Amino acid sequence: MPQAGLPARRAAVFLLDQVLGEGRLLSEAIGGGALERLDPADRATAQRLATETLRGLERIDRILQKHLQKYPPITVRNALRIGAYELCIGGAAHGVVNSFVEIVSRSKRHGSMKGLVNAVLRKVAANGAEVYPTLRTPRLPKWLRGPLVEAYSPEIVAAIEEAHFAGAPLDLTAKSDQGALQRATEGALLPTGSVRLKEAGQVSMLPGFKKGTWWVQDAAAAIPVQVLAPKEGEAVLELCAAPGGKTMQIAASGAKVRAVDTSESRMARVAENLKRTKLEADLVVGDALAEEGQWDAILLDAPCSATGTIRRHPDLPHAKDGSDFFDLFNLQAQMLDHAVHLLKPGGRLVYCTCSLLPDEGEAQVEELLERHEGLRVDAEALDIEGIDPAWRSEEGGLRLRPDYWSDQGGMDGFYIVCIRKD
Numbered sequence: 001m002p003q004a005g006l007p008a009r010r011a012a013v014f015l016l017d018q019v020l021g022e023g024r025l026l027s028e029a030i031g032g033g034a035l036e037r038l039d040p041a042d043r044a045t046a047q048r049l050a051t052e053t054l055r056g057l058e059r060i061d062r063i064l065q066k067h068l069q070k071y072p073p074i075t076v077r078n079a080l081r082i083g084a085y086e087l088c089i090g091g092a093a094h095g096v097v098n099s100f101v102e103i104v105s106r107s108k109r110h111g112s113m114k115g116l117v118n119a120v121l122r123k124v125a126a127n128g129a130e131v132y133p134t135l136r137t138p139r140l141p142k143w144l145r146g147p148l149v150e151a152y153s154p155e156i157v158a159a160i161e162e163a164h165f166a167g168a169p170l171d172l173t174a175k176s177d178q179g180a181l182q183r184a185t186e187g188a189l190l191p192t193g194s195v196r197l198k199e200a201g202q203v204s205m206l207p208g209f210k211k212g213t214w215w216v217q218d219a220a221a222a223i224p225v226q227v228l229a230p231k232e233g234e235a236v237l238e239l240c241a242a243p244g245g246k247t248m249q250i251a252a253s254g255a256k257v258r259a260v261d262t263s264e265s266r267m268a269r270v271a272e273n274l275k276r277t278k279l280e281a282d283l284v285v286g287d288a289l290a291e292e293g294q295w296d297a298i299l300l301d302a303p304c305s306a307t308g309t310i311r312r313h314p315d316l317p318h319a320k321d322g323s324d325f326f327d328l329f330n331l332q333a334q335m336l337d338h339a340v341h342l343l344k345p346g347g348r349l350v351y352c353t354c355s356l357l358p359d360e361g362e363a364q365v366e367e368l369l370e371r372h373e374g375l376r377v378d379a380e381a382l383d384i385e386g387i388d389p390a391w392r393s394e395e396g397g398l399r400l401r402p403d404y405w406s407d408q409g410g411m412d413g414f415y416i417v418c419i420r421k422d
């Protein structure tokens, strides 16, 4: 792992301030320009340091706690956290300690605390790397752990936490030829057809990137379109499409896709992705709830808590507290009602969320069926290659969890269901 420089470390401290102090997601802070002034290598390092520190935060705080009589101001605490993380994974003590002393000493408000930073990080340097791996796997914060234990069990939540701590490999979806992609990248072909790379490096340097023969997409995220099974020439409506992984899958099947999303900037990414992969879709920046018409096939990948993606986004449980989730649950119900209204008789709707919360999955479907007559869950739509029967949920959907495929690197948490209008 390359040694981080001062600008990257300073930016990583800023990112941690944003997540732990301001409750912002890393993606929001970075999208807001937090790393704009850095060169690409420093940008990647700052992001990696912030992400991995947040992933191991409980362990890091335990180690720091022993050397602190009271907590310093948040920026100093975050400098200590990132310094401690680097030391705990074997960073060279001299360079790490000096960098964070320098960062704090340059701060007008906290410059006087450079002695504390020096003393604490030297103590962490002495044995942090030995202690770090012996501490318990970091747990989710209570606001999320509680509902998950209730929905699953303490043992399953512990396994999910293991998967979060292990992080995520890079999964690719082939535009057409999975076997060729697997051979070209020397990755592993997963049972559901995605290709998994353990050591990815820079994505744009992977074979086939420029030709657009694949795109990055978690293996679980690639399943909803397989459940929808779009046919060549079929017209498909995709609601909430950006950044477009599923749009590309639908377009690659030969179906005609109208992809709708409210976010102009995220839709620009869909357009870029389609250009690189030489695929076509009708892109609409607009509200899913304003869509009209009658469709045989609809995919609704609704906005959700994203609690299924914590392996990739360990900032999420620290930035959020669940207080805005009720608005999402209501929006999902509204979107489901609208989507079934847009379905032709005999048509199918695949609903999915990258969430672990049953409120955004199983419960939404049960309530939808209570609100509308003439709908049924099509469990047969889940008869696709690589699906483990144990993943099927009672009401006929698929419940995917990060601890599945644990020996192969896990998967994102997802809920997927196919609804038919009779």
Ligand SMILES: C[S@@+](CC[C@H](N)C(=O)[O-])C[C@H]1O[C@@H](n2cnc3c(N)ncnc32)[C@H](O)[C@@H]1O
Pocket (backbone or CB within 6 Å): 221, 239, 240, 241, 242, 243, 244, 245, 246, 247, 260, 261, 262, 263, 266, 286, 287, 288, 289, 301, 302, 303, 304, 354
């Ligand atoms: C889970 S993401 C979609 C991921 C995407 N389907 C993919 O596979 O790449 C949810 C998306 O819903 C969009 N969104 C939120 N509210 C919306 C609305 N009222 N109408 C349309 N899109 C909306 C967000 O901009 C976001 O891009």
